[in-house]
Amino acid sequence: MLDRMKESSGSVLGFRFDGKLSESDYATILIPELERAMEEGQSIRLLLKIEGFRSWRPGEGWDAFREWPGLERVDRIAVVGGERWREWMNRLPSLFVGFGEVDVRYFPENRLRDAWGWLREGVVRITLPAAG
Numbered sequence: 078m079l080d081r082m083k084e085s086s087g088s089v090l091g092f093r094f095d096g097k098l099s100e101s102d103y104a105t106i107l108i109p110e111l112e113r114a115m116e117e118g119q120s121i122r123l124l125l126k127i128e129g130f131r132s133w134r135p136g137e138g139w140d141a142f143r144e145w146p147g148l149e150r151v152d153r154i155a156v157v158g159g160e161r162w163r164e165w166m167n168r169l170p171s172l173f174v175g176f177g178e179v180d181v182r183y184f185p186e187n188r189l190r191d192a193w194g195w196l197r198e199g200v201v202r203i204t205l206p207a208a209g
Contacts, residue, residue: 079106082126088114089196091124103142111147120152122196126189127158154181155192 079102082091090110094102114121142148184192 078102081106081110082124084193085110087200088117088119089122089124089193089200090114091126091193093126093128095127095129107142108145108147111145111151115147115150119200121147121150122153122155122200123151124155124157124192124196127156148179151179153196154179155184155196156181157184157186157189157192159186 079092079094079098082093085091092107092110111121111123182192182195184195
């Protein structure tokens with residue numbers, strides 16, 4: 078299951094998932110949200126918050142994400158999760174093969190705020206004055 082996090086804004090998007098992602102999650106949630114963010118014309122930064130992780134098999138959906146043409150616009154990915162996830166991620170560096178120049182970093186669950194901060198570094202926000 079995949080949910081967009083409320084802290085997401087502009088080209089900085091966060092998603093919470095329980096380690097069980099379906100192809101539908103990629104096709105109906107992740108990719109459409111990323112494509113909406115691309116419309117702003119900036120690089121995309123992505124936070125993946127993993128909850129209740131036990132095991133995960135990337136599968137066809139993950140492969141489709143790694144081959145998604147818009148991936149070249151993603152420049153940072155923060156992975157937030159428990160210690161087991163970090164250990165698992167360190168054992169499987171091939172998980173992020175194909176991400177080219179993407180800077181992928183792990184953050185423990187208690188550093189979620191730091192992960193958001195790292196993703197927002199250097200992001201320029203334009204605020205238009207209210208009409209009136």
